[in-house]
Amino acid sequence: MIELHRPEERKGIERELKRGSLELIVLHLLSQGEAYGYEIVTKLTEQTNGALEVTDGTLYPVLYRLERAGAVTVRWETPERGVPRKYYRLTTAGKEELHHLEEEWTTFTKAMAKLLRQDRESR
Amino acid sequence: MIELHRPEERKGIERELKRGSLELIVLHLLSQGEAYGYEIVTKLTEQTNGALEVTDGTLYPVLYRLERAGAVTVRWETPERGVPRKYYRLTTAGKEELHHLEEEWTTFTKAMAKLLRQDRESR
DNA sequence: ACACTATACCTTGCACAACAAGGTATCTGG
DNA sequence: CCAGATACCTTGTTGTGCAAGGTATAGTGT
Numbered sequence: 001m002i003e004l005h006r007p008e009e010r011k012g013i014e015r016e017l018k019r020g021s022l023e024l025i026v027l028h029l030l031s032q033g034e035a036y037g038y039e040i041v042t043k044l045t046e047q048t049n050g051a052l053e054v055t056d057g058t059l060y061p062v063l064y065r066l067e068r069a070g071a072v073t074v075r076w077e078t079p080e081r082g083v084p085r086k087y088y089r090l091t092t093a094g095k096e097e098l099h100h101l102e103e104e105w106t107t108f109t110k111a112m113a114k115l116l117r118q119d120r121e122s123r
Numbered sequence: 124m125i126e127l128h129r130p131e132e133r134k135g136i137e138r139e140l141k142r143g144s145l146e147l148i149v150l151h152l153l154s155q156g157e158a159y160g161y162e163i164v165t166k167l168t169e170q171t172n173g174a175l176e177v178t179d180g181t182l183y184p185v186l187y188r189l190e191r192a193g194a195v196t197v198r199w200e201t202p203e204r205g206v207p208r209k210y211y212r213l214t215t216a217g218k219e220e221l222h223h224l225e226e227e228w229t230t231f232t233k234a235m236a237k238l239l240r241q242d243r244e245s246r
Numbered sequence: 247a248c249a250c251t252a253t254a255c256c257t258t259g260c261a262c263a264a265c266a267a268g269g270t271a272t273c274t275g276g
Numbered sequence: 277c278c279a280g281a282t283a284c285c286t287t288g289t290t291g292t293g294c295a296a297g298g299t300a301t302a303g304t305g306t
Contacts, residue, residue, distance in 0.1 A: 013143050013224065015264055017231045020139025028239055038283050051234035058264050060285060083272050083283045101136065102239070108140045109232055111174035116151055116225065138293055161254050181293050183256060206254045206301050
């Protein structure tokens with residue numbers, strides 16, 4: 001079967017759209033309570049049917065960035081059975097950052113929605 | 124005065140959010156009819172109150188990309204008075220691409236909206 | 247005439263996030 | 277004891293938005 005639209009090229013768009021929104025997403029998930037990295041990766045895939053899937057190689061740098069920015073605190077937990085997990089928890093600064101990003105996201109999507117609605121009205 | 128939140132750092136987020144959506148925006152504007160580059164830049168700033176502002180140095184590469192992909196055709200117009208303008212017009216392939224990007228945008232924003240709504244329901 | 251601004255196009259180099267593709271170490275099931 | 281799952285991490289690549297430069301023409305003011 002010939003691939004007319006070459007779906008592998010399409011991947012690029014998804015990749016770009018995720019830019020900048022990943023931090024918002026992670027902060028939001030953490031606002032529901034503590035979580036560890038691998039958990040966030042699987043949660044994201046499940047809860048969005050793959051629409052916001054990320055690889056762990058993408059997520060860990062995000063978490064490190066958030067930690068360095070003081071948005072999250074880190075706690076290692078080594079259970080008697082099982083692999084050690086690194087738990088992340090939102091700080092007050094992190095909550096503020098979350099609200100700020102939510103606002104920026106809303107502003108942006110509203111502007112997009114307004115623009116994309118435009119011609120259907122004016123023509 | 125001390126800049127606690129350093130607004131110049133915030134610019135980064137806007138920049139990232141635009142990623143991938145710029146092509147969609149440009150294709151959409153062109154779906155309303157022919158336009159030249161400089162016109163698109165000013166239109167974008169005006170119609171979104173700066174929320175989707177781009178510099179011309181950003182737009183021209185986008186237009187070139189679209190041309191190379193066969194999404195637009197180009198026509199120079201040199202009026203008796205005034206600077207020559209390069210007009211862009213959507214091709215059939217461009218319209219298809221536009222529809223496709225609109226779908227991807229919708230899928231993405233819906234997934235985001237669902238995720239961001241989540242905790243308010245479940246807790 | 248001359249300077250200045252606005253219009254309109256283009257190019258180069260940088261920054262930086264998402265990802266693929268590698269890696270390590272520990273635990274569990276057969 | 278070995279395969280797979282869990283859980284973490286790192287390096288190199290790629291694409292895109294942008295700043296900061298550039299060119300050329302037309303209009304305005306003095």
